[in-house]
Amino acid sequence: MQPDHPLPKIVSREQWLEARKALLEKEKALTRQRDALNAERRQLPMVAVAQDYRFEGPQGEVRLIDLFEGRSQLIVYHFMYHSDRGEGCDGCSCLVDNVGHQSHLHARDTTLVLVSRAPLAELQAFKQRMGWTLPWYSSFGSSFNYDYHATTDERVAPVEYNYRDQAELERLGLNYHVQGEQPGVSVFLRDGERVYHCYSSYGRGLEMLMSSFHYLDLTPFGRSEGWDGMPDLDGKGMHWTRLHDEYQQPAAVRSCCSD
Structure with a gap:
């Protein structure tokens, strides 16, 4: 059933082509802007990770460097898991559904994993329900989620989400970011045995990972x-x-x- 919404204007093929070419110029300009932004993102400085983070995986306890699986780059998707509901966040789950075959990332020396602050057994049960194969680790019991602002709780650490403190979040009416599990993505680089934090993004910054959104935008x-x-x-x-x-x-x- 189609939504009750006005349809696009009907025009001749010649009029459509004229409008399409005009839009194409704007699309090309946006592509060039995106290329420049990506280059600037790659040039961000990085910070050495001093904390000895430990995670629980299917094979037992692992360190942050172990999540790289021997590769140089690591993308951690901070997956919101709601233990009170016994399931993952709808948006985070949709994002994971959009992840393609990992061989394309592995060929570029990059590993993608999920990390959640929840018991591993709960994550594994939900992973089986969803039919996913991505590596998924539990940060339950560590400060990892709090340090990278994927869990907010002023009783544990000063609240910050999407680079805004608690006062600004509340002023903007974003109170649901003040306490609880939050979505995000963080990127790390490994140089030998040293690990560095390069990038983190939150909120609508995660839309770049949602391929279904980009299809629908067409x-x-x-x-x-x-x-x-x-x-x-x-x-x-x-x-x-x-x-x-x-x-x-x-x-x-x-x-x-x-x-």
């Missing part, structure tokens, strides 16, 4: 989330992603990634 209805001129697919003012085995169930509005 379509007239876009992401169908009810903002920026897009139709509201479910009539609730915002259409959030769901676990891939729950799309036939009523939607639950859960805010996790914004700004």
Whole structure:
């Protein structure tokens, strides 16, 4: 069923081609801007990781350097796991569903893993339910999530999310980032036995990892989330992603990634 939303204007092929070429120039300009931004991101300085972080994996306790699996670069996706619900965050789960075959990353000396502050047994059970194969480690009991702002709790550490402190988050009405599990991505580089932190991103900065969003951005209805001129697919003012085995169930509005 199509959303009750105005369709694009109908024009001749010649008019469409003229409009398409005009948009193409803007797309090319954005591509050049993105190339420049990527180059600037690669040139960010890095910080030595002094903490001896320990994680629990299927084979037992491992160190941060072990997550590299012998490669030089490590991408850690900070996956929100909700132990109170016994399942992962809808948005984080959609993102993992979008991850392609890891051979393409491995060929570029890069490893991608998931890390969550939850007992490993719970993560493994949910991983089996979702049918995922990505390596998933538990940071339960370590300060890793707090240090990289993937868990916020002022009782443990000063609150910071997306480079904003608690006062700014509350002023902006982003109170759901003040306490609890948060989504994010962090990048590390290994030089011999030394590990360095190079980059972290949060909130809408994670959209670059969501290939389904980019596919939908090619379509007239876009992401169908009810903002920026897009139709509201479910009539609730915002259409959030769901676990891939729950799309036939009523939607639950859960805010996790914004700004």
